[in-house]
Amino acid sequence: MAVHSNKTATLIVMLGALLLSSGCGNLAGHKNVDRGLSYIESHEYEEAAACFDAAEAAGENQRILYRAKGILDKNLGQYDSAVENFLKSLAATSGIPGDMDFDTNYYLADVYIKQEKYDEAVEVYDAILALRKRDKDAYYMRGMARLYSGDHDGATIDFNKAIALAGRNYDLRIMIYKALSSNGYEDEGKAILESCLNNTDPNMTNYEKGQISYYLGNNADAQSYLELARNERDMDKAPVVLLLGQTGEKQGDFNYAISVYKTFLAEDPDHPDIYNQLGLCQTNVGDYEGAVNSFEAGLALGNNEYSKALLMNEITAYEYAGNFAQAKTLMEKYRKAYPDDKDAEREEIFLSSR
Structure with a gap:
């Protein structure tokens, strides 16, 4: 079973090749596909596969069908087949790629990362960024792929670009800290978090200060900030409580x-x-x-x-x-x-x- 090269796929989807699906399948609905996706959510994979077979027989939209089949294959750990189906979905795109095509590219890159095909994943993110130059998620994920492949410098550049685009998104900084820390660069990760506290944002909430303090290992500070946040009237209490409890766990106070x-x-x-x-x-x-x-x-x-x-x-x-x-x-x-x-x-x- 032939699989397109990734370079071909990115040309097809990201440069908007004028490729129309054959027959009437592209004009049909997708009710069987929708049912199949619901079965995937409930982990009923045989039922999902049967729905996708019915969708194919009914001539349902090929772009949506192949994407759904790729998601099923990904969940089943059948990564080669998942790649092939995602590429077929992208090839069925007509005209300018839309949100679904970008979403499919993210799925495709994720499968490449699971296969440890990091160069292929980087190419997919390159293609996304060629059209969405300010997509912080694509920079972050490309940085992850580069980090996994051993390209520390390339990863750092991408992480910095993601941070620059992220504004006050402290969750992204924490994710980057975790990635660097788990791959042997904890000091670099901590420096990113320390800069959040050193360059004090006047709008930084007690919860955000508690988050950063927690990941820096300053448990007493984290606990103080989070206790303050827990008592704030309009604060979403669930994430505060979750992290507050974990400050106790880190100190062995279960x-x-x-x-x-x-x-x-x-x-x-x-x-x-x-x-x-x-x-x-x-x-x-x-x-x-x-x-x-x-x-x-x-x-x-x-x-x-x-x-x-x-x-x-x-x-x-x-x-x-x-x-x-x-x-x-x-x-x-x-x-x-x-x-x-x-x-x-x-x-x-x-x-x-x-």
Whole structure:
């Protein structure tokens, strides 16, 4: 099965080649594709594949169909096929590329990074930036690809460009700090965060000061700023509480963190990320039953963004409790939902020996 080169793909999509899809498929609707995407969200991959087969038979929009098939392949860990489908989607673009085409390029680059094909990923981001010269996300992601490939200087240039375009986006600076730190450049990452505090922004909130202090390791300062933020009337309390609890965790004070999380959830229980963090704390103090209950409460909220972490952490809690039978049962469920998780594959092998 032939796969286009990435250079060909970028020419097709980013320079807006006047390539029209053959037949009437490009003019058709996409109700089967939409159903298939819903199945992907609920990790029902066989049902999604059946919907995409039906979409193909019905002649639904090829650009949308191939993109959806690529997303399915990506979730299944079938990266070669995902690349091919994303390229087909891009090739079916007619005229000037739109938001969906840029989105597909991001998917394509992400798959290249998963394949450790960093040069190909960089080329995709090059193509995005050729048309969207102020796209801070593309600069950040190109910096990540360059960092992974060992191009530290190129990564630094891209990160600096992203920061320059990001205004008061402290979350982006924190993500860059994490990337540099985890790849052996912690001092450089810290310098980025320190500059946020040194060049004091008069509009910097207590939460933002707490965030920066937390990642710099200044836990006492972080706790002070976050306690102030927690008491502010119009502040979104959930991210404040999450980080405030983690200041306690970093100092080994899990009981403080547990108290912070439980107090908040008693008033506002619709936060799977905080249930997840509470469960991790309970696991750390040996309260495995409490941890399982917390992870289950988080899963019951049905938020797909956090279901993966919650389910894996629940498996770990059952393992620590010595309940390997339940851990195995949940691992089967996890592997069906997240077949591309290679770490879980190794964990499943470990559990099979128990």
